[in-house]
Amino acid sequence: MTTLAPETAAPARTPRRGPGRPRNEDIDAQVLAAVLELIDDKEEVTAARIVSRSGVSRAALYRRWPSLTTLVAAALDVGRYVPPPIPTDGNLRDAIMEAILGTPLEGDNAGYPEERFRQRIRLAMADRTLQKAYWASHVSRRRAPIVDALRAGIERGGFRAGLDPEACFDLIAGVFYYQLVVRGERMDEPQTMERCRAAVDVAWRGMAAEQ
Amino acid sequence: MTTLAPETAAPARTPRRGPGRPRNEDIDAQVLAAVLELIDDKEEVTAARIVSRSGVSRAALYRRWPSLTTLVAAALDVGRYVPPPIPTDGNLRDAIMEAILGTPLEGDNAGYPEERFRQRIRLAMADRTLQKAYWASHVSRRRAPIVDALRAGIERGGFRAGLDPEACFDLIAGVFYYQLVVRGERMDEPQTMERCRAAVDVAWRGMAAEQ
Numbered sequence: 462m463t464t465l466a467p468e469t470a471a472p473a474r475t476p477r478r479g480p481g482r483p484r485n486e487d488i489d490a491q492v493l494a495a496v497l498e499l500i501d502d503k504e505e506v507t508a509a510r511i512v513s514r515s516g517v518s519r520a521a522l523y524r525r526w527p528s529l530t531t532l533v534a535a536a537l538d539v540g541r542y543v544p545p546p547i548p549t550d551g552n553l554r555d556a557i558m559e560a561i562l563g564t565p566l567e568g569d570n571a572g573y574p575e576e577r578f579r580q581r582i583r584l585a586m587a588d589r590t591l592q593k594a595y596w597a598s599h600v601s602r603r604r605a606p607i608v609d610a611l612r613a614g615i616e617r618g619g620f621r622a623g624l625d626p627e628a629c630f631d632l633i634a635g636v637f638y639y640q641l642v643v644r645g646e647r648m649d650e651p652q653t654m655e656r657c658r659a660a661v662d663v664a665w666r667g668m669a670a671e672q
Numbered sequence: 673m674t675t676l677a678p679e680t681a682a683p684a685r686t687p688r689r690g691p692g693r694p695r696n697e698d699i700d701a702q703v704l705a706a707v708l709e710l711i712d713d714k715e716e717v718t719a720a721r722i723v724s725r726s727g728v729s730r731a732a733l734y735r736r737w738p739s740l741t742t743l744v745a746a747a748l749d750v751g752r753y754v755p756p757p758i759p760t761d762g763n764l765r766d767a768i769m770e771a772i773l774g775t776p777l778e779g780d781n782a783g784y785p786e787e788r789f790r791q792r793i794r795l796a797m798a799d800r801t802l803q804k805a806y807w808a809s810h811v812s813r814r815r816a817p818i819v820d821a822l823r824a825g826i827e828r829g830g831f832r833a834g835l836d837p838e839a840c841f842d843l844i845a846g847v848f849y850y851q852l853v854v855r856g857e858r859m860d861e862p863q864t865m866e867r868c869r870a871a872v873d874v875a876w877r878g879m880a881a882e883q
Contacts (some may be wrong), residue, residue: 472846519717534848557721579797579798580797582793582797582853583793583794583798585853585856586790586793586797586853587781587790587794588793589790589856593856600854624725624870624874625870625871626869628847628870628874629865631847631850631851631855631867631871632846632847632871632874632875634854635843635845635846635847635848635849635850635871636839636842636843636846637846638846638849638850638853638854639845639846642796642797642809642849643811643849644806644842645796645800645803645804645807656838656839656842657839657842659789659836659839660839660840660842660846662878663835663839663840663843663875663878663879664843664876664878666878667873667874667875667876667877667878668878
């Protein structure tokens with residue numbers, strides 16, 4: 462799962478937009494849906510299978526994604542979103558919980574089923590290149606608004622001086638991953654959420670500025 | 673990967689110890705080594721393959737492990753150990769760091785290679801039954817001495833009253849898992865350890881009793 466390199470170079474084509482030609486976004490969506498189908502079916506993701514499932518040509522794939530790894534990373538992120546910048550005068554704690562869980566805490570997380578999360582971790586552990594690509598292109602972008610808000614809180618004095626906002630984010634996010642990856646719990650179990658809230662409370666107190 | 677059920681019931685055999693017959697511990701070690709070889713080679717773990725690699729009979733497997741899941745869980749724990757009870761007057765923080773990292777912080781972690789950790793997570797994410805079995809039979813036992821020490825600290829007043837020691841352990845352990853599972857970092861990278869120490873420091877302050 463490294464490159465999408467064709468056996469022979471793809472012929473250069475001038476994109477042409479005819480009346481029946483699907484728009485670019487439609488093609489992207491078709492391809493991403495095909496990749497997710499393969500992942501959800503626990504099939505190995507290959508360029509040939511994507512072409513076959515999506516009906517999109519190999520050449521069109523090459524024009525859109527530089528490698529199979531970046532395409533798989535993009536597919537794994539479908540249904541997840543980058544939270545907007547966090548107003549630092551709002552409830553930062555709730556915003557962090559929400560950003561980590563990917564949807565409002567009251568939501569049913571339907572946009573990102575747990576089984577896909579498990580598949581994502583499985584693929585990442587099998588392929589560090591994919592893991593690093595997904596981190597660089599997706600996870601780190603999704604963290605940024607929260608890390609920025611933590612940094613602002615440290616600079617403005619709500620949190621202790623000298624805190625590392627990246628380490629604080631890892632601490633808080635880590636307790637959620639621990640539930641899913643080590644304990645094998647579901648986030649909709651009340652006692653799991655209760656444990657996470659108790660842990661975030663500890664982290665929050667540890668971050669707070671001394672009075 | 674659920675049961676080790678034979679196609680036909682294994683014939684009852686009276687274990688007999690002849691002069692050349694290997695001791696039980698040797699047989700266990702042979703089987704566990706064979707399972708680890710399969711895992712390290714990224715081959716599917718089946719009873720037939722274990723029999724073939726280990727030279728141990730299918731019947732002998734059945735006598736030792738009730739299911740393939742429990743056998744795989746046992747194999748994944750080879751090289752890891754349950755820390756001894758933690759003296760609560762010692763440096764609890766260092767003891768926790770050491771227990772989480774599995775070896776002294778100065779060690780090279782040779783007893784449990786990172787690639788096996790990645791394979792373990794991969795197998796757990798592919799099979800929740802294995803994940804839960806490994807949690808119940810191994811992870812929860814390895815946590816116990818630390819969780820007990822945290823509980824003692826809460827009862828004796830070193831930590832805040834009302835803390836959940838399980839949630840505190842999850843918080844601290846989670847930041848290490850986050851490095852390995854999400855960031856794709858190696859624990860021997862100085863900046864990774866630095867980030868973990870900074871995060872544990874935050875957790876520790878959050879747990880500390882108010883003066």
